[in-house]
Each structure stands twice: as C-alpha cells, then as structure tokens.
Amino acid sequence: MSEREVRCYSGEVRAEQPTDSPTKIQGYGSIFNSRSEPMWGFREIIKPGAFDSVLNDDVRALFNHDPNFILGRSASGTLVISVDDRGLKYDINPPDTQTIRDLVLSPMQRGDITQSSFAFSVARNGDDWYEDDEGIIIREINQISRLYDVSPVTYPAYQEAESTVRSMKAWQEARDSGALQKAINEKMARERLLTLINA
Template sequence: MSEIEKRMLPAQQCELRAVPPSDGQSGPAKIAGYAAVFNMRSDLLGGYFVEIIAPGAFDEVLAQDVRGLFNHDPNYLLGRTISGTLRLTTDERGLAYEIDTPDTMTIRDLVVAPIARGDMSGSSFAMRVAPGGDTWHEEDGVVVRTIYKVAELRDVGPVSFPAYPDSSAAQRSLDAWKQAQQEGIAAHSLSEREARDRLLTMIELKALGAK
C-alpha cells in the first residue's frame, strides 16, 4: 500500500507565478510559488477531516532529491533539486519552490504560458508523513489532523485542477485514531500518538497474517 499522499493548494494561497528572465538576461522563465502553507486548515479531506501543516514539518526533507512536476506527471519533469533546477525553501508562510523550466515549446505552451495568463489554478506536493509525525483530535465536531514531520517529499509543482484526493494512508491513520477513541486505548497511561501507533502496528500485523 502506498504511503504517498498528495495535497493541493488553491490559487489564492499558492501565489503561483511565472518569472521572466531579468533585464539583459536570456533563458527560460522560472516558476515560483508555494506548495504548502503552515497553520492553515485545508478543505475537508475525503469528507472526513481537515488538515493543518505545522511549521517545521518539511525541515528534514529540503535536502532530498525532489522533482518539480506538472500535475504530478513524471512525463512533465520541470526541475530537480539534485541538479539545481528546483530550489526549495521554507519561511513563516510555508514551503516555497522555484523552478528553472526547460526551454521547450511543450513546457512553454502547457505550463509557463497558462501561469503567466493566470489560467493555472494552484500548486501541489506529494509527501509521506513520518511515523508518529501527525496527531488527530476533534474540535467543535470536526476531526483535525496536524502534520508535524514529513519523512519524504516526492515532488512539488503547478497543477491545473487543485483538489484534495482521498488518501488511503491518511484514512488508515484516521481509522486507527477513531478505534483508539472507541476502545479507550488513549487513556491517561497512553498518549494519543502512542495509542494510534500501537493500533497501526496491530492493523499491519493483522494484514500480514491474512496474506
């Protein structure tokens, strides 16, 4: 089962833009924007919960080999951190990226031009949350997931249709938290995170035994 989760950021939050070459310089345009913002609730995910990304969640993945992709499609590789054509930084707002786009007609027509016109509607990233890197709680009838640590950042980049697809990895984590609540495992002797991790281990062992 894949642990990779995809998250999208709407246009009004991602500040996606095409940056033309500076005066007197030549070369392809750059793409810049935010792939994620901190301390802001997402839309409802999977119809079950909202999500918040805490500052510092990406601190340990900025040096990883991350791709810049259009619509998460590996056929449209825009840049890569290992080659220096994709640069990742974090600030008080969130996870920012800048990509030196390939100087090809395909990328200019499909990606750069729509961004420059304001047609491209958001940014996205694909991640794997670290074990124990998130917590769950209920607030005013809404289940809230807070992500504190990302173990893997797979890709970032612009997307045509920002949306929050269902995530099986997040759903399994949510189900474990709900079960812990129902069975009273998250008692005073166990933290919420410890209870959820214990249940996840039990679920994984049960799945392995059923094979």
C-alpha cells in the same frame, strides 16, 4: 498500499519572466498553520518544522504530478526548495521547450493555472489527530519523512488517500475504545510526576 500522499493549495504559484531572463516558476507547495479544505472526513494542518528533515531530498518539480512533464530537480539545481515563515517555498527554472511553454508557462501567465501541490510521506508518529471544539477532526502533520515532488497543478485532486484514511480510522477506534483517553491520562500523569521531581 502506498504511503504517498498529495495535497493541493490555491493561489500559490506564478510564472514570472524578468526582462531578458528565462521564465521562472515560483510558489508554495504548503502553507503552515492553515486548515485544508475538508477531505475524507477531516481537515489537515501542516505545522512549521514539518519539512526540516527533507529539505535536502532529491525532489522533482512536475506539472500535475506527471513524471512525463518534469520542470526541475533539486539534484540538478533547476529546483530550489526552502522554508520560510509562511511555508514550503519552491523556485523552478523550467526547461525552455515549446511543450513546457505551451502546456505550463503560457497558461500560468494568463492566470489559468494558480494552484500548487506537493507529494509526500508522513514520518512514523509524525502526525497528531484530535477533535476541535466544533467537532471537526483535525490531523496535524509535524514531520514529513519524504518529499517526492512539488507541482503547479491545473486543479486540486487529492490522490492516493489510503494511508491517510487508515490513520484517521485508527485514531477514531482508539478514541472510541477509550484507549486514546487512557494514553492522554498516562501522559498527563507522567508530566505531573516530572514536574514534582524537578520542583
């Protein structure tokens, strides 16, 4: 089963053409500390620092995550990814072809395409699960192990969710069996011991 996951965000991408310059696509693939829409029984939060180890990956910019419509690539310098206080930011210099102008740029400039997405894998132990005060299951992602692509998208489509659902079920089983509470108690006991030792 694939460990690759895809997430989409609303209103985070635009195409701009400064005077006498090629059109650029700019957006955010991910927004930090923002709860996702409900998906598969939980909500997700990407934490600041989650992308720190993947900023030098060879990332592609695709339209709708389709490798047939490549808009840029970090290795070639046509895609620049970075992180600011808001989230994972990207800047694409798309190819000047009729296909890309018709399929991507023109609909973006009209406001028909306004959403952005990214494909990724979570690092081992790179996420935490908990239930909030309202009983909503939350998955906090603290570390991404691989960033595959960033993409302007026509509309959100949460694809390839098997690994996320497996991870949530494992957390629920640990919670229900008491193993989760035991682990929390052991962690708190270790922290108290370290506090006493360092006092």
